[in-house]
Amino acid sequence: MNAQVQSHVQSAATLCVQGISLTIPCYQRPYVWPGDAVEELLEQIIQASEPDADGQPVQAHYFIGTVLSSVVPSSANPAASTTYELIDGQQRMTTLMILALAFCALKTGSPLRSLVVLGNVPRLTFNIRDEVQARLSTWAGLAEEKPLDKEDAANPYLVHLSAARKVACDRLKRLRATGGEQALERVGDYLFNQVTWVNNVMPAGMDLNKLFATLNTSGVQLEQTDILKARLMSRIKHHRTTYEGIWQACEDMGNYFERNLRDVFAGVSWNMVGINDLLSHSFDLFSLDRPAAGHALGRSIDQISSMRIQGEQVGETENKDEARYQSIVSFGLLLMHAYRIYRHAQGAKDIGFRVNDGNLNACFSSFVETASAAQAKAFMECLWSVRFQFDRWVVKWVRLGEDDERTLRLSSLSPRKRIISEWRTHLETSDLSQLQSVRYLTGERSAQYWLTPFLGKLIETPGMGEQQVLKLLESIDNQLSLTEMTQKEASYQLLSSGTAESLPIKDKIAYLKEHHGTSFEHYWFQKLEYILWRERRSFGWLHSARLQSYRITSKNSVEHVHPQNEEFGSTLSDHLLHGFGNLVLLSPGENSSYSNLAVIKKQAAFRAKPKYDSLKLAHMFHVLGNGDDWGRTQIDNHVDEMLALIEAHYRR
Template sequence: MIKNRLFGTDLINLKQIENIKFVIPSYQRPYVWGDQEVKKLLSDFYKAFQKDKNSNYYIGTILTRENSFEAELIDGQQRFTTMWLIAFVFWTKQSGSEIEKILKTPDGKLKMSFEIRTEVANYLYALIKNKETAEEAIYNTQEHPYLQNIARALTTIQSIIDEEVPEIELKDFGNYINSRVRLIKNTTPKKQDLNKLFSTINSAGVQLEQTDIVKSNLLNHIDEKVLYGKIWESCEDMSNFFERNARISFPKSSWAKIDLSKQINFNKSIFIYEDMDSGNFGNENFTIDDIDVENLEPYKDSGLRDQDEKRDSEVIYCRSIINFGQLLLHTYRIHLKLEDKPDFEGTFHVNRLIEIFSNLKDQAEIKRFIERLWTIRNLFDKYIVKWVSDNNTKIESLELLNINKNSENYYSRTPYEKSAILMLQSVLYFTGDYLRQFWLTPFLYFLYKKNQDKSATDESILKGLEKIDNQLSLCSSMNDKDATYKMLELDLNFELKFEEYLNKSNGTKFKHYWFQKLEYLLWKNWREDNKTEEFNNYRIVSRNSIEHIYPQKNAKIDDDHLHSFGNLVLLSVSQNSEYGAKPVGVKRSMFKEKKNTYDTLKSYFIFQKDGEWDVTSIRVHRDEMIKVIQEHYKRDTNAHHLTEKGGDLIKSFGA
């Protein structure tokens, strides 16, 4: 039984709360986690499990108010709901692991109830009652907005487990999550005003980040603290463009003579943060006691930020694909390579920032690192995709942004036209590790070493990224962290024979990367004279649900063809729910009736021809798509193992 305490704190695992029923109060927002948050949580669990099955993994806090075996979940609903969905997927796979016990209380009731949004509780209960797969569970959620994110999360979880976790490890992995994943459970007094407390939690000030502590630690080892602090500040706001950050941090620079649309390394004679004759304010030993409070003039806003809002960029709002902590780690790896040192040990994770940077104490090296951070942040904004919101629809899309300096010495940011490098970066972003994006280390290093102020869409930039992608996709002997660091010094040998892999009948266990890589190649080589409106509107987006064109239910073909790469496409959850288990002919009609864009380009090649979709059609389509990928790798001179197959298919896309 739960003890009745005032603001109690316990370190718990899921096993310790098997008997507790959680109530989601009315003031809680709906479940809103997307692919990124779900992948981060579950993939981190699995990485920790692989590293040490006997060590604990800590994931944060939940806040409850408790009464016997019932607990009101004040904060932590998103995380706990995701854990429930993970347990459900383990249960559908009959893993036999202990984590399945958190689905219900010992008396058979659903683990969670909701003061409002009863359709959520009904949906979760129906999942258990029908023991549906994630693929089946996504149907019939379109009319219930509170269910759609849950259905998407369920599909994402199943995809991750199918792709990453061997069946033989399922039971042990589920037991690991149940016993070794730890949460801090804070318990409030019974008479606490929960609405007020919840409001306070969600409106509290910004928590001190590890990046702030790393900054402080590094600056403590050097002189010129203010100067290098300003360089750091120019890089850390990832929601703003670098040129605007730099202008704010170094307002006294002669901006008419500086062009940040070019690659400019930091130079303290060029970038100036104060007037040279400003007296004590230039003294590193200046303290608050030196201020003459009586003679201070009233504060006057310089108006610089307002000017920036109006003039500094046509595209004002953007969202980075990584956070500043992740950029620090990519930059530090590049720095270590340039210093002829080995990569940092252990996992690539922002939670380890303080530990990873603890060995960086030499003053001259710290300055070199921070100056390199300046250059790499500039390159990042110029060559890496960002999330940009449409001013009218407010819909976000990944874009590469061109930077231009105007006659008034301000900058404009406008999206490039859709390009191959935008598409390839989209593939890497959506199929890679959301938390790490390992491909950025070798790509930023390539740009740092070889770029000479070329356009982001320049062919040489694309070729550099294609080479990185090809090497990483076929390297099977090292993990991504080791491989991407080794790629900084030499080319990796290709090892994975993807033709053999894609000829298997893996069904939903196929890695999503190969579907998205194929989309990139089909788009890149599409026939110019067949670029329809649907094609022009097409983008590579997040897709996490593998659809069987020939439906699985009551299938009249053998499993080898049913689960073949030739019978599969990768769709979004909502697209998959539209098609469901409908006959192929119905799916073909639905596809052709769509006017905005193609679901996938692979779908186009399946549905463009009328006729029966049978085992022969599946084999032909599979072989054609594999040839498309073969042709791409054959262009890389290192791909010696590839067989001399292929032909003219790559010349006829969109025919």
Template sequence: MRMTIQSHDITLQQIVKQGIFFQIPVYQRLYVWSDEQVRTLLDDLWAAFEDQRPIAYLGGILVVTRHQDHSTVEYDLIDGQQRFTTLWLLALSLGQELKPFLAGEHNDGLRPRLGFPIRPDIEKAFKASCVSGKAPSIEHDKIDTALGVIQRFKHEREEARLTAFTEYVLNKVTVVMTHFPATMDLNKIFEVINNRGVQLQQHEILKARLLQHIGNTAERERYAALWESCAYMDDYVERNLRSIARFDVHPLFSNPAARRDDEQLAWSACVLEALSDKYSANRNSSSLSLADILAGRTRALPEQGSEPPEVFQGTRKVRSIITFSMLLQHALRIWLNEQGEPDIPRINDKELLSLFDTHFLKAPRSGAKAKKFIALLWEVRYCFDKHVIKWVEVDGEEHHLIHDLRKRTTEAASGKPYTTLVREEASDHAFALLQSMLYHSQQITTQYWLTPLLAYIRANRTGRASYLRQLKHLDNHLLCSDDPRPLIARSHVFLEDASATMPLVDPAKVLNEASGLSFAHYWFYKLEYVLWSTNAAQLNAQQRTQFRMTAKNSIEHISPQTAQDVDLDTVSGEVLDTFGNLALVSRGINSEYGNKPFNEKRKHFENRNRERIDSLKMKLIYAHKRWGDAQARQHQQDMIDLLAGYLGQSNAE
């Protein structure tokens, strides 16, 4: 008898109505999503909600029937469990219209919609939360982090909008649910999963659409090499070019030119000319097929030897802060501005093709237009790799760093000199730290500040000191503005005029409110940068060098909301939720501190921060031996004065 595999769309509301429950099988990982992955999913859902898309597809899940009776059905969730677990955690944190998805009536009473038999302690804690409506107390870093990200998402939005959002998620978020027969061998199921065809990504289809307008074979292959080099984001673009085109790039780089931002590698015309010199003059004049283009095929460059000499050393493992689809949209915005065309309405990975269809691929279409855009894309990507932070692995941890390209000439054992290109950490810590602050405080799927920054660097090429001044100006006038327009519209102002100004918000107006958990996390992150740049926290040289921005998603009350009777260092209800009594921490630290007395938190902070300071605001707070209304109010005023002074300095530039 043939086993059938069936697929169909299903919404969360339909899951509720059909009495469906899920279990994460013991052979599957419990939960491993990072802070970034959770933020990306939330941003995607919110974008779909704001656009009021009729359906918000969230990918697929694969299930095997575990048990079924007249009113309920239980499935093992064998693929898609990370995304689906995040949805369930969202329901746990937000509640409201999502409560029916969170849990349902079963034979043994109220039962969570998602079960974790691999971790009975977590399952018990989640069940208790479903009943009490309170946040669970669990020991699992990834789940704890995800809940913290969702709490931040919640506190940054108005209650009425969140209610509408939860209704939208319940009724419009759709997954493709594929059923495998319960009798099917588990190994066979995983074979089917592993052999599923990988769908072409939107940027691969876009590449084909652009390159098909370049009629000359030699030109098409050169521009294809540029595109492919830009497309892989988790290495440096010059390394990609060497790998893809078997091309020795070091003649296009010199240290003196790089210090002026004028190395040949930075200019697409120079790279294209060098590629042209390397390609054979006698090539087949037939056009590449669409299949060839999509497969990323380019003719190998002729070499005297089988491979160009190794010219790279010392590059650590790196990871981009944005996807290639996002880079394409930042480049498109720069292109449209240079052409005097209207800006795109939003940056959205899932709308890449439709955005290019509307704003670029419309008539007139030509090879010249495609070539100019790909040439611009190379220059934007080169500026991005040279001057924008990446996640760089250092001693098993990832940090936001900028690594500069340098050329070295070394004498081999034979006495013959050879050249290497190396990546070394840049000394411009302030520039990297400011970018890191913006990355952590802004929407992870857009990062609108990048467009005007990349446009400025590409157009001016005046060095890091001027780029830092521009980024400070951009940060203050873009993100500390009273201008009510959407962020993308405000960022476009700085594409048209890099020195544009906007009315700045008064920090006192924002930070004197007792907003508690609703304070925008941006102000905490910005304060950390201002404290570092002014050294108001009096760090020594080593502490300044080692200071990093890290992902923080929980607001901590220094004097807790529910103080212990033994705590003598407390604030009044009037001061409790003010900026002076708050700090931004990781959810793990927030749980550790809990409602411990001030002196215990102070000792804990000092012990954890002996070598590297995690929070400069907390360093100032815990410099106090006692804590009360007077200290919290004074700290708040000091921080407001510091921010106001920083904004005033920027405004005068």
């Protein structure tokens, strides 16, 4: 291939200044980002835009990755000077447009309108997807809006787009409620100018369908973690192969640590290894005198373009095979938590960077340049302990069977007497797994700050049982939810003192008595779900059969039980309508099943479901009973009981 790949750093401002339009080719799959992933990206952008002491954004730029494209004729948009067809990266670029559309929905005349519209058509177009194009045109104000009918609601090319826009709008409303119009403008300006990506433009004449198929089945390219590994290993001269083995066993987050160890340290007599032997690294048990088998290197663009479509070479069964286990954090993020724990053990201050695996090498830069061999080894040994406790006590996404839904589960190492079994036992839903779900789903998804004090304390006191571990996590969770410090500052302080500067719970109770509507923090709905689950045995109104399949899951839509536009015209005062007692957190799919139905109809639909959507909603319909009046008395009864439960939990 003689022509060169052209790479350009771009932003929304770049697209507008240069008159660039984007098009999604027909061979691309539908937009599939779930609402929580959209909210997580928006949350990271909001945090990156926050001003530092000098009034500048804490991150000069927020990088959303790399896209592959090719230049195509601009026939779809005569106003465009250049049109790029997106070969890879359509999910991210579509999400960027959805975020811009959410800003436009909240703020008439937003500068981001220039991103979503070029000429008199959407800047982003979808080949042969008329229904998607119509929806984007409507959201951009280029066509009259029509309500979604049942067919549209089930359309795979629309369902995730609609859910993503709603999630983004709800988060921006909460931003405006807490920071005012100034905060909304700050984030919008940052999104327009500072959110960047690299556009790799493929040479003309390449078989783009083949390249796209190959990209979705080919090997792993060089990661930040690979770069960090090389820099760390350069500090180690003696026993280097053993430390490379430790790294390799830790970096595979798609399996359990002890299984990785079996693959890497193949010569170990595993019939003599018990749980206590894995708490920390032992040279007597785990050492290598030759390099462990490594991972295949990534492929260059030249190699990718010349490859045959791998789907032609791989059997249908193998193509459909998916990993049974998936970590809740990346290896890069685990490395940053391990580094914080290591620094704390050395009496050092916290890292100066936001905990985000995009900052991985910047975070370690000073350490890898100055670390002695002993310090590099000590960090690697700390990483071993962190990874072991992570797999022992932190939930993983697990798919037990081929058709099973992924769920967050803890597992047991299943020791036979003193010896570790080769297989794990996946545990049923427990208080510990439910509370971790709350923290994972409502915290800063790119950081998971709770992991630093949680894993650090587990390493300090490795002999704790499940109830002690639960008590530890409840303490961490309670303090992180009440602190006035940043989550980063509080999580590091909890490593030392076990306490963080916290507001009294009565202040949060007062907040929950106000009427914030969709601007309420999602955390308090999920925390209440955990408290109701924890105290489930004391409630006669919960049914055990429906509880068996209940799990705290990702939900990002605060919905009114008494609708804002009720089908029969029934109304409530704003204080009741938008208060905590009339609100519930649901997924977009659960919400659509209720819509604007009268409360009594929602109750009937809720009771007909085989499992609970929400324990809070179960209590609301318990209070409603067999009547049809969901008014002040019922709402006050519900909210008083719920707030009493929250307060009691924090005072235990």
